Amino acid sequence: MKSHHPKTQALLDSEPFQKNNQASLLFVESFKENALFHYEHHLFTKKLWDKFGFHPDQLNHEDDLKKVPGTMVHLYKEHEFCSVPREELALVLTSSGTGGQKSQQFLSQESLDNVKKLALSIHRSLGMASEKKYNYLCFTYDPAIANDLGTAFTDELLTNFTGKNEVYYAIQWHEESKNFELNEDGVLETLKRFAASDIPTRILGFPALLFEIIKKYDLNINLGKESWLQTGGGWKGKADQEIPKNEFRHFIQERLGIPLEHQRDLFGMVEHGIPYVDCTKGNLHIPNFARVFVRNPHNLEIVPKGERGLLHFLCSYNFSYPAPSLLTTDYGRLGSCDCGLPGETLILEGRAGVSKHKGCALKALEVIRS
Ligand SMILES: [Zn+2]
Incomplete structure (x- = not known):
């Protein structure tokens, strides 16, 4: 099917890491196309922009993006914001919080195709996509059972960026306890089997889980120079055990034989998707x-480069979920x-009001501990 949104397709077809006038124009035009869609299809968005006295048609230059009103992230937890009829949705992604509040993202087929495309493009540009086959150990929920959970979706997506041999999901559903549990014996057995295999390994998942299991069983395994570690979800809920990123990277190299340049962390938010x-x-x-x-x-003013502040994210790929301009905590x-x-690079500095915003990662850790 031909896309209705040519500016966004042009952006997503372009090189993800570039900084010049042409790149700027590609993003501005795509963002304008996306903002206009949500302005016309989502009443709250329209009212918000009207209140700020700003219209998507006024988006013509890079600097105009700074004037775009941001929608607070908690509103998406309290309301089901959607810019298309529900029957047009291909996937609803959720990140379950412990307080009953859920982060959600609604994806039409077009938006789902877009997010998959941009994720592949980013990973390819960072040298992480490959035709080669890998064995996967995923410290996450089995997507066969939890395919609407953000982390499970991400991990399943990531395994598709390379050839794959075996995929082992370490957080499994237990019928008796009616809960997800980390299969520690399974992880140990899988790591040893993968280390002995000619096929290199990719480990995906929460850094805290991997760190804990290496410590607990005093693991010293050589997965080989061709292996990778792709972490995500941060150390939430285990912040007391968190070690500096650089120290963690050296620890992993020492204990699992995975080179530093093959250790990559990923930050993402369900509502934002980039x-x-x-x-x-x-x-x-x-x-x-x-x-x-x-x-x-x-005062929500932009701080000078390098200074700390609240993160405000803009994206343009989603034509079903009206979060092109997301103001986070x-x-x-x-x-x-x-x-x-x-x-530029993004340096994370923690979260305001942690207890109110427990995400998927924290939920996973609590499930495992209980
Ligand atoms: Zn770099």
Whole structure:
């Protein structure tokens, strides 16, 4: 089917990591196309923009993006915001919170195709996609049972960016306890089997889980130089055990034999959907498919580059979920990296009001502990 949104297709067909006038124009035009769609199809969005006295037609230059009103992330937890009829949705992704509040994302087929396309493009540009076959150990929910959960969706998506041999999901559903549980024996057996195999390994999942299991069983395994670790979800709920990223990377190299440049972290939010992924030097790069503004929490003004503030995310790929401009409760700042990729990096600095915003990662950890 031909896309109704040619500007967005042009953006998604372009190189994800570039910073020049043409790249800027590609994003601005795509964002304008997307914002106009939500303005016309979602009453709350229209009212918000009207209140700010700003119309999507006024988006013509990079600087205009800074004037776009942001919608607070908690509104998406309290309301089911959707810009298309429910029957047009191909997938509803959720990140279950412990307080009954759910993060959700509604994806039409077009939006789902778009997010898969941009995720592949980002991973390919970072040298992470491959035709080669890998064995996968995923520290996450089995997507056969939990395919609407953000983390399960992400991991299943990631395994499709390479050839795959075996995929082992470590968090399994137990009929007796009616709960998800981490299969520790299964993980140990799988790691040993993968280490002995000629096929290299990719480990996906929460860093805290992997760290804990290596410590608990004092693991020393060599998965080989061709193996990878792709983490995501952060250390939420285990912040007391968190070790600095650089230390963690060296620990993994020492204990599992995975080279530093093959260890990549990913930051993503269910409501936003853009993956921010580490380069070979371990810095999260911002692709041209998004913009990240850092705002003063008191007056929401943009802070000077490098300073800490609330993260405000812009994206344009989703034509069903009206979150093109998402104001979050996460703190962070913008940085730079000398790996050669153009553009800025995202440095995460924690979350405001953690207890109110327990995400999928935390839920997973609680499930495992209980
Ligand atoms: Zn870099």
